[in-house]
Amino acid sequence: MTLAVHKLCDSLGYSFNQPELLQRALSHRSVGSDNNERLEFLGDSILSYVISVELFKRFPKIDEGGLSRLRASLVKGDTLAVVARELSLGDYLRLGPGELKSGGFRRSSILADALEALLGAIYIDSDIETVQGVILHLFNERLTAVNPDTSLKDPKTRLQEYLQSRQLALPSYEVINITGKAHAQTFSVSCRIEGLDKEVVADGSSRRKAEQTAAQLILEKLDSE
Amino acid sequence: MTLAVHKLCDSLGYSFNQPELLQRALSHRSVGSDNNERLEFLGDSILSYVISVELFKRFPKIDEGGLSRLRASLVKGDTLAVVARELSLGDYLRLGPGELKSGGFRRSSILADALEALLGAIYIDSDIETVQGVILHLFNERLTAVNPDTSLKDPKTRLQEYLQSRQLALPSYEVINITGKAHAQTFSVSCRIEGLDKEVVADGSSRRKAEQTAAQLILEKLDSE
Numbered sequence: 001m002t003l004a005v006h007k008l009c010d011s012l013g014y015s016f017n018q019p020e021l022l023q024r025a026l027s028h029r030s031v032g033s034d035n036n037e038r039l040e041f042l043g044d045s046i047l048s049y050v051i052s053v054e055l056f057k058r059f060p061k062i063d064e065g066g067l068s069r070l071r072a073s074l075v076k077g078d079t080l081a082v083v084a085r086e087l088s089l090g091d092y093l094r095l096g097p098g099e100l101k102s103g104g105f106r107r108s109s110i111l112a113d114a115l116e117a118l119l120g121a122i123y124i125d126s127d128i129e130t131v132q133g134v135i136l137h138l139f140n141e142r143l144t145a146v147n148p149d150t151s152l153k154d155p156k157t158r159l160q161e162y163l164q165s166r167q168l169a170l171p172s173y174e175v176i177n178i179t180g181k182a183h184a185q186t187f188s189v190s191c192r193i194e195g196l197d198k199e200v201v202a203d204g205s206s207r208r209k210a211e212q213t214a215a216q217l218i219l220e221k222l223d224s225e
Numbered sequence: 226m227t228l229a230v231h232k233l234c235d236s237l238g239y240s241f242n243q244p245e246l247l248q249r250a251l252s253h254r255s256v257g258s259d260n261n262e263r264l265e266f267l268g269d270s271i272l273s274y275v276i277s278v279e280l281f282k283r284f285p286k287i288d289e290g291g292l293s294r295l296r297a298s299l300v301k302g303d304t305l306a307v308v309a310r311e312l313s314l315g316d317y318l319r320l321g322p323g324e325l326k327s328g329g330f331r332r333s334s335i336l337a338d339a340l341e342a343l344l345g346a347i348y349i350d351s352d353i354e355t356v357q358g359v360i361l362h363l364f365n366e367r368l369t370a371v372n373p374d375t376s377l378k379d380p381k382t383r384l385q386e387y388l389q390s391r392q393l394a395l396p397s398y399e400v401i402n403i404t405g406k407a408h409a410q411t412f413s414v415s416c417r418i419e420g421l422d423k424e425v426v427a428d429g430s431s432r433r434k435a436e437q438t439a440a441q442l443i444l445e446k447l448d449s450e
Contacts, residue, residue: 037288037289038281038287038288038289038292040289041277041281041289041292041293042277042278042281044277045273045274045277045278045296046274046277046278048270048273048274049270049271049273049274052266052267052269052270052271053267053270053271053348056263056266056267062263063262063263064262064263064265064266067263067266068266071270108409109409109430123278128353179446179449179450180449180450181449183327183328183332183334184332184333184334184449186445186446186449188425200413200426200428201425201426203425203442205334217428220411221404221405221411224404224405224406224409224410224411225404225405
C-alpha cells in the first residue's frame with residue numbers, strides 16, 4: 001500500500017487485509033474488466049440495509065413512508081458523493097484515459113459508485129458487523145442531523161410548497177391509465193405543471209402512490225436544473 | 226402461541242422469543258396502528274441485502290446489471306407472494322373487516338408485504354445471521370433454479386422476443402426530454418407499441434437506461450393483464 005492509501009484507510013477507520021480488493025473498489029469501469037461494478041452492487045444493498053436498521057431503531061414513532069423518505073435522502077447519489085469527497089476519494093480513483101481527461105474523478109456519480117464499491121469491498125474483506133461500523137462512522141453526523149419534521153413531508157406536499165414559494169401554478173394530477181385485475185391494479189398518473197412545461201407519468205399500485213411518485217420525479221427534475 | 230402459529234414457525238425453521246413481534250408482522254394496516262408496515266420496511270432491506278450477497282457469491286462471472294436483474298426476479302412481489310403462499314401465510318393474517326370481506330388474505334401484495342414484515346420481525350427477535358439462514362432456507366430452491374441464461378436477458382431483448390413470438394409490432398423508443406447539466410442529465414424516453422395501445426415514459430441517467438426501464442414497465446403491464 002502507498003502512503004496515500006494508508007491515509008484513506010485512516011479516514012475510513014478500516015485497514016484492508018486484501019489490498020487488491022481496495023484497488024478494485026477504486027477502479028472505474030473505464031479501466032477495464034477488473035472494475036468496481038460488482039462491488040458497487042454489493043455495497044449498495046449493504047448500505048441500504050445498515051441505514052434502514054439504524055433508522056428503524058432511532059425513530060420508533062415514524063411510519064414506513066417516513067422511514068423510506070429518510071433512507072432515500074441518506075443513500076441518494078448526491079449524499080454519497082459528499083461523503084466520498086470528504087474522504088477525498090477522487091484522489092485515489094483509477095480511471096481510463098477518456099474519463100481522466102474529462103475530469104471523471106470529480107464527477108458525483110463516479111464518486112458515489114466508488115464509495116458503494118468500497119463498502120462492498122470492506123464487507124468481502126471482513127464481515128457485516130465491521131462494514132456496519134464503518135458506515136455508521138461515515139454517516140454518524142448525517143444520521144444525527146436527520147430532521148424528521150422537514151425530511152418527512154411527502155413529495156406532493158414538498159412539490160406544492162416549492163411551487164408556492166416561487167409563485168408558480170400548482171400541479172395537476174390525472175389518472176391516465178389503469179391496468180390489471182381488481183386488487184392487482186397499476187395506476188398510471190400524469191403530473192403536469194402549467195407554465196413550466198413539465199410533465200411526468202408514474203405508475204403505482206394505488207392512485208395515491210402513483211401521484212406521490214410522479215411528484216417525486218418532478219421534484220428531481222426541478223432539483224437537477 | 227396457538228397450534229397454527231407453531232406450524233408456521235416450523236415451516237420457517239424459526240421460533241420467536243417475542244411472540245408479539247410475530248403477531249405484529251401478521252397484522253395488516255387495516256387492523257389499526259399496531260401493524261406490520263415498519264417491519265415490512267426493515268424486512269425489505271434485509272431481504273435485498275441477503276439475496277444480493279448470495280448472488281454475488283454464487284455468480285462470480287455475472288456483471289452488475291445481470292446481478293441486479295437476478296435480484297429483481299427473486300425479490301419482486303410476485304415471487305414473495307408465492308413464498309408466502311407456500312407458508313400458508315394467508316391463514317395467519319390479521320385483517321380489518323373491510324379487507325377480510327374482500328378476500329385480502331388471498332391478495333398477492335398483502336401476502337408479499339407480510340412475508341417481508343415476518344423477516345423484519347425475525348431480525349428484531351434475533352440477529353442478521355439468523356434471518357439470513359431463514360431467507361436462504363425459504364429461497365434455496367429458487368436460488369438453485371436461477372438460470373442466468375434466461376433471467377439475464379435485458380428488458381428490451383425480452384420485450385422484443387415477447388412481441389415477436391406473438392407476431393406483434395416491435396416497440397419504438399423515443400427520447401422526449403433531456404434535463405439537467407452535462408454529466409448529470411436525466412433522459413425521458415417513451416416506449417410505444419403500435420396496435421397495442423401501450424405507451425410508457427421512463428427516466429434514466431442515460432438514454433440506454435431509460436429505454437431499458439421503459440421496456441421493463443411495458444413488460445410488467447403486459448404481464449399483469
